[in-house]
Amino acid sequence: MGVDMRHEHADHGAHQGHQGHSDHEGHHGHAGGVTWGMASSATLHCLTGCAIGEVLGMVIGTALGWGNLATIALAVALAFVFGYALTMRGVLKAGxxxxxxxxxxxxxxxxxxxxxxxxxxxxxxxxxxxxEAGLASWLFWGALAFAFAVAFVVTVPVNKWLIGRGRGHAVVHAYHH
Incomplete structure (x- = not known):
């Protein structure tokens, strides 16, 4: 979108002190203070929304006997819907x-x-x-759990990099109280 969300929040002082960062650090990429814990937390938040949508999509597609492509398309679409919805829920609560x-x-x-x-x-x-295993199969659920675990491990460093540059979940921090 090209919108820099870091400067859109009217009350920059609301962020001061969040996780020990000054206002300047909090709105400019957490200047050197991005931890693996912060990245893991952001990734876990993302994974929660993705998992809800993904599981729902896989269940619906598999139950309806859809092919892999249609099932994955539905799962991905719902992962985005639920991922965005969880973030929006917190931001809307902030007014x-x-x-x-x-x-x-x-x-x-x-x-x-x-x-x-x-x-x-x-x-x-x-x-x-x-x-192809079906919803009653341990293979299906085991593979899905394994897939989420691998996705988490791969996405944590991506989120750490994004937050360190004031992007990704760094834009949400201004709305946490």
Whole structure:
């Protein structure tokens, strides 16, 4: 979108002291203070929304007997919907308008969700028989859990890099109280 969300929050002072950062550090990429814990937390938040959508999409597609492509398309679409919805929920609670909350969610989660979806769906496709196993199969659920774990491990460094540059979940921090 090209919108820099770091400077859109009217009350920059609300962020001062968040996780021990000054206002300047908090709005300019956490200047050297991005920890693996921060990146893991952002990734876990993203994974939660993605997992809800992904599981729902996989369940619906598999239950309806859809092919891999249609099932994955639905799962990915729902992963984005639920991922953005979780972020928007918190931002809306902070009193931000709907349009601005959409912008914040898009800026905060898009790259993370893309990486997560590419990785976890790729894993599901390469685990032999996982997509065809069916909802009652341990293979299906085990492969899906494994796919989420791999996606988490791959996405954490991406989120650390993004937050360190004032992008990704760094744009949401201004709205946390």
């Amino acid at each position: 931000v308008g709907f349009r601005q909350a959409v912008k914040v969610a898009l800026a905060a989660d898009t790259v993370s969700i893309i990486v997560m979806e590419v990785v976890d769906n790729g894993v599901m496709l390469v685990v032999p028989g996982a997509m």
